[in-house]
Amino acid sequence: MRRECNVAVVGATGAVGKEMLKILEERDFPIRNIRAIASERSEGKTLKFAGEKIKVEKLDSSSFKGIEIALFSAGASISREFSPKMVKAGAVVVDNSKAFRMEEGVPLVVPEVNPQAAKSHKGIIANPNCSTIQLVVAINPIHKFAHINRLNVSTYQAVSGTGKEAIEELKKQTEQWIEGDEIIREVYPHQIAFNLLPHIGNFLPNGYTEEEMKLVNETRKIIEDENIAVTATCVRVPVFISHSEAVNLQTEKKITPAQVKSILMNAPGVILQDKPEENIYPLPLETAGKDEVFVGRIREDFSTDKGINLWIAADNLRKGAALNTIQIAELLIKENLI
């Protein structure tokens, strides 16, 4: 018999929260009761779920009783304040913020890569950052075969990674540009329509952005190998959904492009899209709405003796956030971890 759970989505009205509700429904997640929780601003709004209307409740720690799985996507400060209370009230939290990702003892899980890590959870499991998830799904099978020593990633990240206000900003700025009106900036410090911003997250003293350091640190934690050297440049691009990544990797053992293709063809959660002669390669526009991580443009990097280039694209709201969170929740049920 399938174990049914009481599930709460915290941050239910955001870009990722909405996607979570959609995916819970699509995947027929075993739900006894669902609660949509958001900030006071959204209290009383209704959302559709499985043909029924559910009322949005405001976040209130006195009402957490009975929740068994809580999916958080309401920002790091909300997670820091309310996740421990949720755990105290008896739930397991899968948290999609940066709050606990690098905390020792908190598993950081991508089910295709390190499902075993979930077993040691103490109430909170962290969902990695969007750009990291798609990277590790694609490279972990290569790492297992050839051991990756060094990774250099340049990202091309969609505005939906910032949230629904940023989706609105790209739309509005595009319309303003078409109309010849003044371009209004509210979310980003510079115009994003027809532009690129090499700036995702705050800048740190070492000159990297938070997003770049997430790729560096989270990759190592998920792959469980502190020796993988990673560097990254993260760039926001005028695309709505799906992050793309140009990845250069150097391995311990020589691996050919043909071997990489054959490994990725059978890798969990990966779709190989690599027929350049037919104009087939991953495109963010076409991966939007899909569950898998798409990989193509696999080539030897002949600037070094054991190098490979890849091009990766995946839906940042789904595999990069909501879907991976729900896959973790499914893992919890399957492995009796709640």
Place this chain on the structure above:
Amino acid sequence: MRRECNVAVVGATGAVGKEMLKILEERDFPIRNIRAIASERSEGKTLKFAGEKIKVEKLDSSSFKGIEIALFSAGASISREFSPKMVKAGAVVVDNSKAFRMEEGVPLVVPEVNPQAAKSHKGIIANPNCSTIQLVVAINPIHKFAHINRLNVSTYQAVSGTGKEAIEELKKQTEQWIEGDEIIREVYPHQIAFNLLPHIGNFLPNGYTEEEMKLVNETRKIIEDENIAVTATCVRVPVFISHSEAVNLQTEKKITPAQVKSILMNAPGVILQDKPEENIYPLPLETAGKDEVFVGRIREDFSTDKGINLWIAADNLRKGAALNTIQIAELLIKENLI
């Protein structure tokens, strides 16, 4: 006394050709007579130059007499057919196509980097590819100080690199998207509005695109160092003007980000834009229309012991094409090479 020349622009009605005429005028290039040459389709059209109207002539090798400097930007096959005839008629050709770039004996020149190469010309001087020019202007000063062993470049290239039809396509697709109309593709095999195409130029048997191999081969020829190992991933982005590049370089001699900044602050043709704490870094939108190569996001790459990350942006129609061509022509006059 200033030496005045008879100048022809071949491909005068294209995106780069128009920019050439604009820049010749802006820089007060010493012109005795200017001729605008294009395909039969454009014959008889008028273009403005220095307050006067000039009639577009069709390309006809019987009428090359008297031309001293010919600036070609009409595609490789036109260059292959007509450049030798132009040289025979007495002109020096500065060619902005790929036709002669890698040909032995033909100088491939970026005036800030290898002006000396121009001296050995035999009638044709090649202008490098747009993405290469901005790269070498930024990295050559670093190479001189620390010797670059390896370069990995991910590009973010504007549609104007494809030509004026592609500028039109991005505009139209954006309007179609706003209106909710069907998105029509004519220039690119996939939608470019709100999308990314990891595909610039044709695919080669080694899995690289022509554009990627241009970065590999032209960089070595211009820097005059066959030992620089280069790999690249080239991506078309929905930006109108200015190419951007995420560059990772590994050097022979250790160089710090502070040293890179101090070197680039005094480098010819470079503007350092690197105050991330004030949201100052190169943006394609802001470099459009500018002559210089903008560099920022300079950081140590701590995934290796002697690595540096950079972010570069420059106007692909100006420094990446028309301006560099005209700078070569200026060099020819200055050094008495015509």
